[in-house]
Amino acid sequence: xxxxxxxxxxxxxxxLPLFSDCRAPRHRRRGSVDPSWKTVGSRRGSTKxxxxxxxxxxxxDDGLPSLESNGxxxxxxxxxxxxxxxxxxxxxxxxxxHKSFGEKEILKGVSFKIRxxxxxxxxxxxxxxxxxxxxVIAGLLAPDKGEVLICGxxxxxxxxxxxxxxxxxxxxxxxxxxxxxxxxxxxxxVGFLLYEKSKMQEARIEExxxxxxxxxxxxxxxxxxxxxxxxxxxxxxxxxxxxxFDDTQEAEVPEVLLYDEPxxxxxxxxxxxxxxxxxxxxxxxxxxxxxxxxxxxxxVVTHQxxxxxxxxxxxxxxxxxxxxxxxxxxxxxxSTNPIVRQFAxxxxxxxxxx
Ligand SMILES: Nc1ncnc2c1ncn2[C@@H]1O[C@H](COP(=O)(O)OP(=O)(O)OP(=O)(O)O)[C@@H](O)[C@H]1O
Numbered sequence: 124x125x126x127x128x129x130x131x132x133x134x135x136x137x138x139l140p141l142f143s144d145c146r147a148p149r150h151r152r153r154g155s156v157d158p159s160w161k162t163v164g165s166r167r168g169s170t171k172x173x174x175x176x177x178x179x180x181x182x183x184d185d186g187l188p189s190l191e192s193n194g195x196x197x198x199x200x201x202x203x204x205x206x207x208x209x210x211x212x213x214x215x216x217x218x219x220x221h222k223s224f225g226e227k228e229i230l231k232g233v234s235f236k237i238r239x240x241x242x243x244x245x246x247x248x249x250x251x252x253x254x255x256x257x258x259v260i261a262g263l264l265a266p267d268k269g270e271v272l273i274c275g276x277x278x279x280x281x282x283x284x285x286x287x288x289x290x291x292x293x294x295x296x297x298x299x300x301x302x303x304x305x306x307x308x309x310x311x312x313v314g315f316l317l318y319e320k321s322k323m324q325e326a327r328i329e330e331x332x333x334x335x336x337x338x339x340x341x342x343x344x345x346x347x348x349x350x351x352x353x354x355x356x357x358x359x360x361x362x363x364x365x366x367x368f369d370d371t372q373e374a375e376v377p378e379v380l381l382y383d384e385p386x387x388x389x390x391x392x393x394x395x396x397x398x399x400x401x402x403x404x405x406x407x408x409x410x411x412x413x414x415x416x417x418x419x420x421x422x423v424v425t426h427q428x429x430x431x432x433x434x435x436x437x438x439x440x441x442x443x444x445x446x447x448x449x450x451x452x453x454x455x456x457x458s459t460n461p462i463v464r465q466f467a468x469x470x471x472x473x474x475x476x477x
Contacts, residue, residue, distance in 0.1 A: 212239040214292055214379055214420055215260055219269035222255055229255050231444035232269065237379065241420045242405060244435035244452070248466065248475055251441045253424040257381045260422070261296040293378040295365035297385060303349040303357055303364075309336070310345035313364045321369040335363040338410040339400055355393035358385060359400060366404060366417060377419035380404070385423060386430045398433040431455065440466070442475070 215237040222230040229252040237243055245253045258264040260271055262282040271278045274291040303312045314332045317323055323331075332345060339359040349357060365380055382401060386394040401423065402408045404416035423435050431438065431452060438455055440448040440463055448460045456467050465473030 213237070213272075214239055214274060214377065215294075216272040216275075217256065217260065217269070218272065220256065220259055220266045220271065221268035222252070222259060222264060222266055229444055230259070230266070233441065233444065233446055234269075235439050235446055235449065237420050237422060239377065239419055240407065242402070242434065242436045243420070243422045244431050244438045245422060245424045245441060246426070246431065246438055246466070247441035248477075249426075252444050253441055254383050256441070257296060257383055257422065257424055261294055261381055263296070291376055293368065293376055294381065295378060296381045296383065297358075297361050297365050298383055303360060305349050307349075308345065309341075309347050309349065309352070309360050312349065312360060313345075313367055315364065317367065317369055323369060331367055332363075334412075335367045336360070337412055338366065338404065338414070338416075339363045340396075353393075355389055355396060358389070358397055362400060362404065378417060380418050380421040382421065382423045382425075384425055385434075386425065386427050391429065394427060394429055395433065398430050401434045 213236045217233050217235055220230050220233040221228070233252070233256055245256065247253055255264065259266050262278060262280070265281055273294070276291075303309075304315070307315070310329065310332050311318065313335060314328045317328045317331065318325075321328070329345075333342075336342065336345065339362050341356065341359055341363065344352070344356070344360075349360070352360065362385075366378075368378075385401060386397050389397060401421065403410050405418045405421060406416050408416045410416050423430060425431060425434075435452055437451055438449065439446055440460075442462050448458060448463045450458060455463065458464060458467070462474050464470075465475050471477070
């Protein structure tokens, strides 16, 4: 399963133009380049946080009655106001997202919301579309039907497309394979985007690389090659790469990180390290330097029970291309939903067929 997924991500067999710029910079290439690497994100945000996290402007002609003219009872007005307030912290919303690969319909109408401050896990049986929905959110895949709203605004186009215009939010995707360029040093991997896309001085980039490596508990590894790192260290380097950004160019906008099976293939202790790291770079946590993390919200696709328990607070359960259950992590094992029960217990008996 792991190998297959890694293969899907690490080749451009999907035919996506997205991977067309996934090459190491020519002057930094040393030998072969892992073509799988892609950092996803809009570094062009110009909206201030207050705007970034506020609800989309709502027209009172959109089906909801006007508060001014219809003399609604106070309770009704309150309800509507609460609904607006409750939606004001939604960073990402998937609405009825469909996606097929050839004849195979994978996502059959996926809807859920990610709010500011949330730590969400996406779980479900193999092949049910968990990685696919992450890639749709990240702008690596376009939905066939339905939409993804980023801070209330419909995402148009894919990452790198000219018509891609997401502002007010940065989205980073951390691939399960870590997907480092094997021909670049750790420092070059972490600073890749800044070396390539920014006008920052090399010395400043190096400083940021050092800071971000330190934040994930890695000091003094900048000049090592990826082949010299353990699997857990590679995942941390990938995380540091997703945290770094050009802070000279843009207004500060929230960042959402999407982790695709971050603990797959790790031993239990290495998994705990990565799970705690995921928590630590969240703004509610403290990074390895004791500073508050930078991440506003994150989403973790995982199969591992330890990761579910330790790294996320809320779960979205995908089955057969749809969300069949959502709930808090502590509700997962006591759910009466037969699909969830079977999955949580690992039983062969139940609605999920293998
Ligand atoms: N680019 C692609 N081209 C063709 N089929 C694809 C592509 N990407 C994914 N698929 C198929 O879509 C289905 C869902 O894949 P996905 O990786 O999203 O599942 P998943 O729920 O993350 O699985 P797992 O838990 O095993 O990693 C699989 O059957 C896979 O073969």
